[in-house]
Amino acid sequence: MIALYRPGTSPLHRLPAGPKLIALMLLAIAITVFASNAWYIAGASALVVAGYFAAGFGPLEILRQLWTLRWIVAVTLITQVIFLPLPVAATNTGRVVTVVMLATLVTLTTRTSALLDAVERGLGPLRRIGVDPARVGLVMAMTITVVPVIAGYAASIRDAQRARGAKPRLRILVMPLLVMSLKHADELGDALVARGAE
Structure with a gap:
């Protein structure tokens, strides 16, 4: 969305x-x-x-x-x-x-980069109370990039269900989508740790 x-x-x-x-x-x-x-x-x-x-x-x-x-x-x-x-x-x-x-x-x-830069600049004064604008920008960037990924997972699951002749249903979509999303979150977390972003 x-x-x-x-x-x-x-x-x-x-x-x-x-x-x-x-x-x-x-x-x-x-x-x-x-x-x-x-x-x-x-x-x-x-x-x-x-x-x-x-x-x-x-x-x-x-x-x-x-x-x-x-x-x-x-x-x-x-x-x-x-x-x-x-x-x-x-x-x-x-x-x-x-x-x-x-x-x-x-x-x-x-552009997404311009939005993130604007948010970081806007949050700059909050450094005095312990807010890290760069970290907030990183979280926003990850959120923005992850949403299309999860949407792609959902589309792939629906296509696979149709290929098997199954009617698309919410309850049989949620579980594989949850598993794939959690796996992606684990991989993303490992990548951040490897780059010293944690």
Whole structure:
């Protein structure tokens, strides 16, 4: 779900990573706190869609990113409908989707290295209280690189199940995915130890 950088020359592509992260944080807070009904969600969504068009991405890219969020939408909506009225659950789900789409736009228009550098610079003042910005940047870099790897594992498992004629089911996907993910985590940990990063 973490989108990869797409080269471009739009104003959003040229904007430095720091201001984009600050804008993302402020907009995410505003959407979370103030988008209390469907009209506000619609306005925030229109703003995000305008951002995609400003960055040179058309309707197909927007639909593709929305499709990748289908499970988040399903899980968020279903779990909330159990405890909340449907309009409230739908509004909360709309908030989540809007913020995730906004974050995706930032990653689509910003190189990962630039994002990590901006985070390290932003965390610089926290060195006084014991925070290591370089270590935080390393953790973020590993997280960003591991997500596509796990997604690739999931796709491989689904393809293998289809090849055997088995119907894709969540319960028969989770266990092999968990095993492969833990194995990858062990290998990554061994590599970090070998390079003295621990």
